Amino acid sequence: MTDASPHWDDLRIFLALARAESLSTAGHVLKKDPATISRRMQRLEQNLGVRLFNRSPQGYLLTEPGQRLLQHADAMEQSFINAEQAVADSPDQLRGSIRIGAPDGCASFLLPQVVEQICQDNPELEVQIVSLPRIFNLSKREADMAIAVSRPQTGRLIVQPLTDYQLSIAVAKTWIAKHGEPLSLEDLKPHRFVGYIPDMIFDSELDYLSEIGINPPRLSSNSVVVQLNWARQGAGPAIVHDFALPFAPELMPVLRQEISLQRTFYLIRHVDDRQVNRLNRFARLLTEGVRAEAARLAKQVAQAYPLEP
Template identity: 60%
Template sequence: MDWDDLRVFLAVARAESLSGAGKALKLDPATVGRRVARLEEALGARLFAKSPQGYALTEAGQRVLAHAERAEGAMVAAAEEVQGAAGLTGQIRIGAPDGCANYLLPQVLARICEENPGLEVQIVALPRVFNLSKREADMAIGVSRPEAGRLRVQKLATYHLHLAASRDYLARHPPIRSLDDLRQHRLVGYIPDMIFDKELDYLTGLGSGSVPFASNSVSVQLNWLRAGAGVGIVHDFAMPSAPELVKVLPESLSLTRTFWLIRHQDDARMERLNRFAEALAQGIRREVLRLEGMTRPQIALD
């Protein structure tokens, strides 16, 4: 069995198409198809079932996938061992919810890359769960700890969220002295049917009805609040970037959530990713503490 054919097999399994795999490998789809056919002939089994939706793994393909991923991990680990433990190098892609991606990761990763000039980092900020088995990212940050899958999970940091609004909005609208008063105010929040994780369902239970200003993006929500659109839940670590905002009823409503770093189990032997994950964890913890500390002296407005 040729390792290069296994590498092509992995690319097709992750992209679920010959063209997608070819783009990732810089090969034309016909060559990718021939490599897959050669591997299937060598193994005496069909590895993919073609359908209008793309290439899906057969039962035999699923069995081969686990071995191919371990082989890939061993190859990467061997290369890292030979290269030694100098600075981190190469490209690492990290997926994250956009609150973390916008208000924490840029400064944390900038410092890591400054200490490791040979490192390239890509941030994929998407409001959904990432598929690490398909290598959409090398690692992902989530707000819920996954309970299934061949994953390695590490706690990154605990963070806090509060109701907030702009000073201008609060000056122009009825005072908010209790949670019941929110019924008289416009809320800013997530689009209800696009909440991809239960930990993001902040407004349920407030009894406030509809959300007139809704977006699947934390950044859009924050900018609506800055523009005086209404009242919404804001990450404490995002507050320093929006000086127009103040916390509302912090004694009555305070939410606590956790960021988790999620990696594929087979990556545990990759020293480069282990070192990057530790630097990332330390950086995020420090940054959350620093930014949240900047919001504590604020006094809630009536």
């Protein structure tokens, strides 16, 4: 390698900037001053004799040579990851850090107890759960794996069904005391519903109210946890994950025989990670745990609110 050839540290900075498209965001990820990152990329471009980024007020976007370098830098990064795992891996224990991206309903009501059990069995493992109401970009390494409510159609990804789950209309018991228990969906339509902000629904699978013929909600949030807590306060009916109901005793599902929505969570990983044994083992434990926990909570709901024959 000549002095003009890029070293791994240069490529690591290049990768961070290519994924973040922002000096400040890349600096936060790398814990480096943005001015330092800018100088290092200018030096890398001078050494290679090409422009890697188009700089604009919108950020740093890759040029065609930058896109070509990105493919090789990604491959080098994956080789380093594989080498680290080969050295650090243990047949008995999972170690290191794993980041999972998930929608907030799953992140709040399923993952904590599942991940806690995995970590009890693997005390040297560190897990980060990132709860965001959007789709994660694994190509930009925002997470090691992600959970989504629909199967992605593009990208170099490994996708597997994680678990099916049900959603029901739920209202607070105080709401029922005030308005009475509804006997049909028509009984609910005049009332104020709680739901997603329509223009912030990032996946059509989340457009529950439109599916059951309800107009846009008068109380809305991009967070399912906020919606749940609104409903708990008696604000109005909401579509609630059945697996969240055991955590909200103030709520009860209604019209379960008339309205019951089924969805599926998918576990998504980058295709390059299929050779990383540690991530394979964690994905298997996560899948087993989420399925078991979803079934346990569904059983609780079925016992508490049995369907009439």
